[in-house]
Amino acid sequence: MDLELLYQRYVNDLYRYLFSLSNDHYLAEDMVHETFYRAYLYLESSEVDAIKPWLFKVGYRVFIDYTRKRKRLILKEKLNEQLDYRTPEKHTIDKDGLQNLLRLIRTLSDNEAQAILLCDFHQLKLIEAADILNLNLNTLKSHLIRGRRKLRETLQKERSSK
CATH class of the missing domain: 1.10.1740.10 (RNA polymerase sigma factor, region 2, helix turn helix motif)
Incomplete structure (x- = not known):
């Protein structure tokens, strides 16, 4: 190859x-x-x-x-x-909307965050993501559902507080 x-x-x-x-x-x-x-x-x-x-x-x-x-x-x-690793470059990047979403994803458990990154961001099939994370397919689905729900709730809280 x-x-x-x-x-x-x-x-x-x-x-x-x-x-x-x-x-x-x-x-x-x-x-x-x-x-x-x-x-x-x-x-x-x-x-x-x-x-x-x-x-x-x-x-x-x-x-x-x-x-x-x-x-x-x-x-x-x-x-x-x-x-302190804060640099002007990092500060500028943090303002970006994607950075905010990634910050929220990092608040999730590791498995939930990984499931969302692999399935939603990188559009891998569920079975491929489960294999990468060494998880049962149903376990991956549970992490994905829980992670999405937590993200949705957190985003709604942030929007309502603005």
């Missing part, structure tokens, strides 16, 4: 997914590159039928690895000092 063709076809979708998870442009770019590096290593010796869901699964694993590593680093940083 031609990795360059895969990269051209899926890099934007994968970047948007990883950006929605990390909320950091540079980190999302790094994770996209790590995902395609892992794909390159795997695809040298194996074939994958449904490549897009598989790439998303690899990207999700890259994100999980980063999150675990980051948690360890944060524990070390707390011993030293608290750092």
Whole structure:
């Protein structure tokens, strides 16, 4: 399988997914590159039928690895000092409506947020999203319904308070 063709076809979708998870442009770019590096290593010796869901699964694993590593680093940083990562660039991005929605999604449980990101934002099939998250299909459906309901309620509360 031609990795360059895969990269051209899926890099934007994968970047948007990883950006929605990390909320950091540079980190999302790094994770996209790590995902395609892992794909390159795997695809040298194996074939994958449904490549897009598989790439998303690899990207999700890259994100999980980063999150675990980051948690360890944060524990070390707390011993030293608290750092403020607010930059003018981030402040400008936060004003965007999509950023507000992503902020609300991050308030959901991990499984609910992942289900919404994969099914609604990236339009993966339910079975593909369930496979990526290693969940039963019915469990994924429950997370998706609950997450959507919580988002709808939160958005209605925000609109009524304005």
